[in-house]
Amino acid sequence: MSELSKIKKELSQLEKTERELNLKQLQINGLLGITQAINNNVSADGLYEMYASFVAWEMAVEKVALLVKEDEGWSCKVHRGIDPELVKLDISEKLPNYQRLKNIEEDKDHPLIKEFDVVIPVLHKDSAIAYSFFGGFKKDDDMYSKVKFITTITNIIAVAIENKRLFKRQIRQERLNREMELAGDMQKMLIPDRLPKNDQFEFSGIYKPHLGLGGDYYDFVDLEDNKFAFCIADISGKGLAAALMMSNFQANFHVLIRRHPNLEELVRELNKALFRLTEGDRFLTFFVGHYCKEMKVLHYINAGHTPPVLRMNGTTQLLTKGCTILGSFEDLPVIETGHLQLDDDAFIVTYTDGLTDVQNEKEEYFDEKLLENFVQENGNQSCDDFNKKLYDHIDQFRGEQPFPDDFTLLTGKIFNSKK
Secondary structure, three states, rough: OHHHHHHHHHHHHHHHHHHHHHHHHHHHHHHHHHHHHHHOOOOOHHHHHHHHHHHHHOOOOOEEEEEEEEEOEEEEEEEOOOOOHHHHOOOOOOOOHOOOOOOOOOOOOOOOOOHOOOOEEEEEEOEEEEEEEEEOOOOOOOOOOOOOOHHHHHHHHHHHHHHHHHHHHHHHHHHHHHHHHHHHHHHHOOOOOOOOOOOOEEEEEEEEOOOOOOOEEEEEEEEEEEEEEEEEEOOOOOOOHHHHHHHHHHHHHHHHHHHHHHHHHHHHHHHHHHOOOOOOOOEEEEEEEEOOOOOOOOEEEEEEOOOOEEOOOOOEEOOOOOOOOOOOOOOOOOOOOEEEOOOOOEEEEOHHHHHHHOEEOOOOOHHHHHHHHHHHHOOOOOOHHHHHHHHHHHHHHHHOOOOOEEEEEEEOOOOOOOO
């Protein structure tokens, strides 16, 4: 080989080395630029644009598709060199096959996957958060170096995007928690915090929502003509929807109980109002009592509710007369109003099924019979003392088992014995 040929070969090698160094420098600059963008909190869309530009220009990759996991599933955020219609195809069933970087040899019959040669999965705590597909490499490409660099940049981008997603979800959750907390505080304002206690009657209640925001409700309303009314209800469902429905029901009850002292008319109007609101999609169980202090008569209607227990003259009975649940039908069929003459002291325990659904570690329920026995044994106490003792008793009964639902209890004592 002549001296001139050697010089030309050395110059060619130097030029190649210089091009490679320039390419490496471009790649490093691109990597630094993306890192800086992440530090500057550039939006996810901005990072996707930088990633697309990087793989197209710095890495000179002809075909790419970046799939990112979102709350609703997998979404293609970057694609280049392929038919846009192909990225609309669902390949989520294929993705679990790619748990590590690999050459694509399988699934070549799939119209989207067959466009690519390499897949790079990005894992976070053993769960995939992104997949990057590449294809169209040139014969003289340094495949190892390119794939290694693309893997690095894909991991950086995917983790940054995932952190953004998790951060946004955390913000949404914190906002929702705060809204639920405020809603819970507002809901508690609808439940009477003070119930009457005098020489004629006394009432006491416990309301413990299962999730901080519940669908149970109880109330007491002092009426004209020496009368009063009390009620308890259990709205279907849980959370904010049940709480909103409960607040609407409370408003209707306060208006209608004064307009319709006749309980059958009251219950029919409440049912119609509830049906208009939910169109039959939700319902509630309801018990309402109406007492005339002068006549010593208790009228009541039980609309599909867990039957309250009445203790009087040393015996107990369940208050079951009434009708079906409210809200499921536009018009209620038959309503039967219960009438009780209270010639002696009477103790009434109303509650929602969160009480009788409590189980112990043997999977035994605190059922209606156990409650009735407890009322028989402890119904001579004040309402406050009885409620506390019953709650402690159930708490001990359940042991380590959680409360399955809202715990709501309203007790009343009516004094009619001669003094």
